[in-house]
Amino acid sequence: MTDITTEKARIGAPSAQPFINGFTEEGENLSPVNTGTNTSTTSEQPSAGPLGGASAKSHSHGGGVGIPDSSRAGRLTSYKLADFKPLNGLEEDWRFTPLKRLRGLHTEVLNGAAPAVSVTAPAGVVVETVGRDDQRIGQAAIPEDLVSANAWENFAEATVVTVPAELQAESEVSVLITGAGEAPSAQHIVIVAERFSKAVVVLDHQGSAVVSENVEIIVEDGAELTVVSLQEWADNAVHASSQQAKIGRDAKFKHIVVSLGGDLVRVTPSTRFTAPGADVEMFGLYFADAGQHLEQRLFVDHAVANCKSRVLYKGALQGRNAHSVWVGDVLIRKEAEGTDTYEANRNLVLTDGARADSVPNLEIETGLIEGAGHASATGRFDDEHLFYLMARGIPEKVARRLVVRGFLNEIIQQIKVPAIEERLTAAVERELAATDN
Amino acid sequence: MSTLEIKDLHVSIETEQGTKEILKGVSLTIKTGETHAIMGPNGSGKSTLASTIAGHPRYTVTSGTITLDGEDVLEMSVDERARAGVFLAMQYPVEVPGVTMTNFLRTAKTAIDGEAPALRTWTKDVKAAMQQLRIDADFAQRNVNEGFSGGEKKRVEILQLELFKPKFAILDETDSGLDVDALKVVSEGVNRAHEEGNMGTLLITHYTRILRYIKPDFVHVFVDGKVVEEGGPELADRLEEEGYDRYAPGAGVAVAPAVQA
Ligand SMILES: Nc1ncnc2c1ncn2[C@@H]1O[C@H](COP(=O)(O)OP(=O)(O)O)[C@@H](O)[C@H]1O
Ligand SMILES: [Mg+2]
Numbered sequence: 001m002t003d004i005t006t007e008k009a010r011i012g013a014p015s016a017q018p019f020i021n022g023f024t025e026e027g028e029n030l031s032p033v034n035t036g037t038n039t040s041t042t043s044e045q046p047s048a049g050p051l052g053g054a055s056a057k058s059h060s061h062g063g064g065v066g067i068p069d070s071s072r073a074g075r076l077t078s079y080k081l082a083d084f085k086p087l088n089g090l091e092e093d094w095r096f097t098p099l100k101r102l103r104g105l106h107t108e109v110l111n112g113a114a115p116a117v118s119v120t121a122p123a124g125v126v127v128e129t130v131g132r133d134d135q136r137i138g139q140a141a142i143p144e145d146l147v148s149a150n151a152w153e154n155f156a157e158a159t160v161v162t163v164p165a166e167l168q169a170e171s172e173v174s175v176l177i178t179g180a181g182e183a184p185s186a187q188h189i190v191i192v193a194e195r196f197s198k199a200v201v202v203l204d205h206q207g208s209a210v211v212s213e214n215v216e217i218i219v220e221d222g223a224e225l226t227v228v229s230l231q232e233w234a235d236n237a238v239h240a241s242s243q244q245a246k247i248g249r250d251a252k253f254k255h256i257v258v259s260l261g262g263d264l265v266r267v268t269p270s271t272r273f274t275a276p277g278a279d280v281e282m283f284g285l286y287f288a289d290a291g292q293h294l295e296q297r298l299f300v301d302h303a304v305a306n307c308k309s310r311v312l313y314k315g316a317l318q319g320r321n322a323h324s325v326w327v328g329d330v331l332i333r334k335e336a337e338g339t340d341t342y343e344a345n346r347n348l349v350l351t352d353g354a355r356a357d358s359v360p361n362l363e364i365e366t367g368l369i370e371g372a373g374h375a376s377a378t379g380r381f382d383d384e385h386l387f388y389l390m391a392r393g394i395p396e397k398v399a400r401r402l403v404v405r406g407f408l409n410e411i412i413q414q415i416k417v418p419a420i421e422e423r424l425t426a427a428v429e430r431e432l433a434a435t436d437n
Numbered sequence: 438m439s440t441l442e443i444k445d446l447h448v449s450i451e452t453e454q455g456t457k458e459i460l461k462g463v464s465l466t467i468k469t470g471e472t473h474a475i476m477g478p479n480g481s482g483k484s485t486l487a488s489t490i491a492g493h494p495r496y497t498v499t500s501g502t503i504t505l506d507g508e509d510v511l512e513m514s515v516d517e518r519a520r521a522g523v524f525l526a527m528q529y530p531v532e533v534p535g536v537t538m539t540n541f542l543r544t545a546k547t548a549i550d551g552e553a554p555a556l557r558t559w560t561k562d563v564k565a566a567m568q569q570l571r572i573d574a575d576f577a578q579r580n581v582n583e584g585f586s587g588g589e590k591k592r593v594e595i596l597q598l599e600l601f602k603p604k605f606a607i608l609d610e611t612d613s614g615l616d617v618d619a620l621k622v623v624s625e626g627v628n629r630a631h632e633e634g635n636m637g638t639l640l641i642t643h644y645t646r647i648l649r650y651i652k653p654d655f656v657h658v659f660v661d662g663k664v665v666e667e668g669g670p671e672l673a674d675r676l677e678e679e680g681y682d683r684y685a686p687g688a689g690v691a692v693a694p695a696v697q698a
Contacts, residue, residue: 348534379534383494388531388581391491392545392597393519402544406580407535 112183
């Protein structure tokens with residue numbers, strides 16, 4: 001791959017500059033999306049990586065709700081919309097998001113028809129539709145931003161999927177979420193994997209929608225849960241999804257985000273360890289094509305000792321103004337001795353005019369850990385790669401496919417539901433075919 | 438028996454300063470079974486010739502022809518040339534993200550042969566070829582050229598040469614940056630491919646060192662985008678002693694006009 005710099009975190013340097021080469025051509029430090037013009041701050045740190053944590057922070061004043069954004073732990077969380085200040089787009093956690101394209105998720109009352117939910121579940125799994133006052137709501141999540149709080153305040157009913165204790169679900173639970181129109185709406189889903197159960201839950205987002213969604217996930221002690229969130233929306237969809245998981249003792253949780261369709265998709269998954277011995281894997285795959293904004297901001301909260309987390313997000317970009325954002329916040333609190341964590345983001349830029357922002361943030365408050373690292377790399381598939389493959393007899397289309405398929409397959413094969421793996425492989429091929437020109 | 442024929446080839450590139458002519462009338466004929474060494478100083482246009490034959494889009498042919506058994510190579514796309522039997526071992530092989538060697542080799546072989554190789558024998562062939570070139574087995578699972586050292590990249594080029602069995606191999610400074618052991622290993626690979634009897638070779642080099650292991654039938658001296666002298670292996674020996682200085686402009690020795698073999 002050309003233009004790669006991979007940097008491991010240095011312990012005690014939580015905001016180590018993730019310096020990524022190859023971005024000089026799109027290199028301004030401040031995302032221009034919400035400022036209209038490039039502000040003068042651009043030249044502030046000419047030698048810093050354009051995606052650097054420190055430079056990022058230097059632009060975030062005035063944003064948020066007055067919390068110090070030097071630590072993820074300090075971010076405001078609240079069930080009340082009114083606790084959040086209106087967004088201006090300069091906040092640390094919104095600075096890459098084009099607010100204009102949120103179509104009211106941050107300003108309107110979210111009372112449009114919520115996407116329809118239909119669940120197919122194997123024997124033993126319990127599916128309920130409940131009101132706002134259900135006991136289980138608010139057990140795992142609390143909004144971390146205004147758009148999530150807006151959904152919390154406005155959702156009418158919630159879907160609760162429960163995998164009862166010790167049940168080994170024999171097939172995946174499929175939650176089909178189909179957009180019901182373009183009025184801004186709110187959605188709420190709760191997934192509970194009770195003690196020692198084992199299941200795969202697929203959230204399958206399709207159709208047209210403007211929706212803010214909260215997904216609460218409880219993984220009880222010893223449970224083993226996989227949640228796959230597929231965003232295969234229609235081209236005009238706008239989707240903000242906060243997916244927060246609370247992880248019990250010795251539990252295993254695998255979270256996979258796949259964003260392919262939609263005009264603007266912003267997924268913010270958080271996992272919080274609440275007891276030792278748990279193991280979390282978070283994977284992501286995105287394929288941004290012309291004009292698409294696909295954003296993923298994850299948070300792993302190592303709040304207790306002896307837990308393990310692994311994060312790998314991979315994205316392909318092609319076409320003019322294809323934009324992806326990946327922000328990985330990993331916090332190892334003082335109590336979290338024995339933590340073992342590694343996060344990585346890899347992007348593959350297939351054409352000119354696409355932009356991948358990648359910001360790993362690792363905060364380490366204790367030195368007594370097993371290991372902590374991060375990596376971020378963005379490679380470009382350019383004419384030289386193409387020439388090399390074609391000079392070996394491989395036709396151009398096959399060459400592109402070979403590269404992208406190989407790159408993304410590492411994530412797809414994590415899903416381990418053959419039907420979905422096949423569907424995604426086909427979807428990636430379609431993405432590639434769509435921009436054959 | 439095949440023939441690769443280059444006639445009065447003129448090639449230019451676009452630079453910031455405008456169009457620059459690099460090849461200024463190159464003629465060369467290579468037949469199956471022959472090894473032609475092209476020797477010349479840095480910047481004389483050797484890589485330009487190699488890349489132009491392979492079809493790199495950077496180079497514009499302004500006049501002249503390249504034919505393979507009479508077929509117009511210049512009309513073919515890069516992949517078509519490879520499938521027609523032209524193989525370029527590159528001076529600087531690029532790292533290709535996302536594609537494992539295994540996957541790459543099989544895909545290329547399938548494209549070149551027009552059908553997928555039988556899996557059992559193919560896997561065996563790849564393994565054996567890797568072993569002979571002293572390439573670690575775990576390279577098969579790594580991405581193409583990613584993180585390979587200079588010498589490893591060159592061996593992998595020759596691995597492809599042995600597996601794809603082209604009609605014509607163009608080796609662009611495959612010897613540069615190799616230590617003596619690697620040079621031997623790589624040369625043996627080229628010689629094995631030759632011994633199968635269906636290949637002609639254009640061996641581009643800056644040094645004479647590799648010619649101790651790969652015996653050329655013809656030597657062409659290349660200076661400033663042209664062949665300035667041609668002869669047999671003895672010409673290489675002379676170059677070894679005298680270097681390229683005598684071809685430099687202003688050097689006392691008159692440059693002999695190239696004579697087409
Ligand atoms: N990107 C470029 N811009 C300008 N000139 C170039 C470029 N690439 C190659 N050249 C010129 O083309 C000529 C031939 O280069 P090359 O074919 O690489 O020679 P060789 O392989 O014999 O060393 C050289 O004079 C070189 O300076
Ligand atoms: Mg060269």
